[in-house]
Amino acid sequence: MAAPIEFYFDFSSPYGYLGSTRIEALAAKFGRETTWRPILLGLVFQVTGGRPLPELPLKGEYARRDMARFARLWNVPFREPSKFPIPTQAPARAYYWIADRDPALAKRLAQALYRAYMAEDRDISSPDITAEVAAEVGVDRGAVRAALADPAVKARPRAETGLALEKGVIGSPFVILDGEPFWGADRFDQVERWLATGGW
Amino acid sequence: MAAPIEFYFDFSSPYGYLGSTRIEALAAKFGRETTWRPILLGLVFQVTGGRPLPELPLKGEYARRDMARFARLWNVPFREPSKFPIPTQAPARAYYWIADRDPALAKRLAQALYRAYMAEDRDISSPDITAEVAAEVGVDRGAVRAALADPAVKARPRAETGLALEKGVIGSPFVILDGEPFWGADRFDQVERWLATGGW
Numbered sequence: 001m002a003a004p005i006e007f008y009f010d011f012s013s014p015y016g017y018l019g020s021t022r023i024e025a026l027a028a029k030f031g032r033e034t035t036w037r038p039i040l041l042g043l044v045f046q047v048t049g050g051r052p053l054p055e056l057p058l059k060g061e062y063a064r065r066d067m068a069r070f071a072r073l074w075n076v077p078f079r080e081p082s083k084f085p086i087p088t089q090a091p092a093r094a095y096y097w098i099a100d101r102d103p104a105l106a107k108r109l110a111q112a113l114y115r116a117y118m119a120e121d122r123d124i125s126s127p128d129i130t131a132e133v134a135a136e137v138g139v140d141r142g143a144v145r146a147a148l149a150d151p152a153v154k155a156r157p158r159a160e161t162g163l164a165l166e167k168g169v170i171g172s173p174f175v176i177l178d179g180e181p182f183w184g185a186d187r188f189d190q191v192e193r194w195l196a197t198g199g200w
Numbered sequence: 201m202a203a204p205i206e207f208y209f210d211f212s213s214p215y216g217y218l219g220s221t222r223i224e225a226l227a228a229k230f231g232r233e234t235t236w237r238p239i240l241l242g243l244v245f246q247v248t249g250g251r252p253l254p255e256l257p258l259k260g261e262y263a264r265r266d267m268a269r270f271a272r273l274w275n276v277p278f279r280e281p282s283k284f285p286i287p288t289q290a291p292a293r294a295y296y297w298i299a300d301r302d303p304a305l306a307k308r309l310a311q312a313l314y315r316a317y318m319a320e321d322r323d324i325s326s327p328d329i330t331a332e333v334a335a336e337v338g339v340d341r342g343a344v345r346a347a348l349a350d351p352a353v354k355a356r357p358r359a360e361t362g363l364a365l366e367k368g369v370i371g372s373p374f375v376i377l378d379g380e381p382f383w384g385a386d387r388f389d390q391v392e393r394w395l396a397t398g399g400w
Binding site: 165 | 250258266272368389400
């Protein structure tokens with residue numbers, strides 16, 4: 001059986017959010033599984049010299065327009081968050097804590113967290129908000145709060161980001177499909193073509 | 201009549217090259233004209249804080265793979281130039297010098313220059329090579345060499361880049377369609393959709 005398609009994203013990345021709304025259907029269309037891997041883009045930027053989009057002169061303005069336009073094109077509910085970007089340790093920690101026991105539930109949590117931040121302007125960098133969103137998908141809020149204080153849980157996103165960097169992951173979203181890397185929601189059409197043809 | 205579609209590019213940009221192979225057919229499909237505007241990406245980077253792709257850790261490696269894969273997907277002849285990036289004053293100057301008198305010829309020159317650099321590994325940063333390529337599309341080589349030494353011709357690409365920056369042009373290729381900006385060969389599908397629908 002083919003290896004799962006690896007889907008990397010940062011919870012503060014609008015393009016990652018866009019990717020998250022399509023990756024499951026795309027994989028399912030070709031009978032493939034996925035693994036979702038939240039990363040901390042700030043750590044990636046330390047290696048690549050990247051910077052958050054809003055800090056970039058002119059590019060920031062363009063990106064704001066582009067991401068809203070892209071979301072409209074894909075019919076994805078999007079409202080530019082009033083605080084952007086945000087640190088994403090809390091949602092990433094909650095994700096991995098659940099993913100180890102129930103990957104499908106963890107994906108539902110990731111989708112709910114993205115929606116909360118990108119469509120409802122809820123600040124998921126707060127452990128309280130992350131726990132609240134977790135409760136909305138059926139996870140005990142107190143258990144999430146306790147897990148978020150656990151040293152092993154706290155260390156996980158950083159470790160996962162290190163593993164991702166070793167695989168060449170340099171942005172969000174980032175897909176690795178049978179060893180082939182694709183960066184950006186704007187490469188999803190190429191991911192689909194690659195799935196359909198086996199590469200070119 | 202609708203305004204021409206503005207197509208901005210740097211002669212050292214592989215993604216700009218990709219865009220140059222499609223923009224004319226795309227515009228023609230919707231009965232639209234184009235204006236081509238070479239820019240100097242180095243001057244843009246001074247404003248946006250950007251850097252040439254090969255200088256970026258990890259991103260450079262990814263970009264090399266992505267541009268070659270993208271070119272194969274579009275069936276565009278591409279061989280990574282042995283010298284990359286290059287300064288593009290010479291080809292940009294030759295372009296504008298001709299464009300003022302014969303825009304159609306200038307586009308043919310731009311296409312020939314791109315092909316020479318991106319498919320045949322000829323170093324078009326050299327005024328000699330630029331003049332040689334110009335001769336291949338029917339422009340007198342000696343006249344090109346003389347023009348490239350003219351102070352007004354020499355100043356033109358810098359001035360055009362300044363005008364482009366004022367319009368928010370921050371990369372290559374960059375399309376402005378009825379006031380709407382699109383950055384990247386990977387936005388050409390959106391450009392086409394915008395042309396077909398009038399926007400969304």
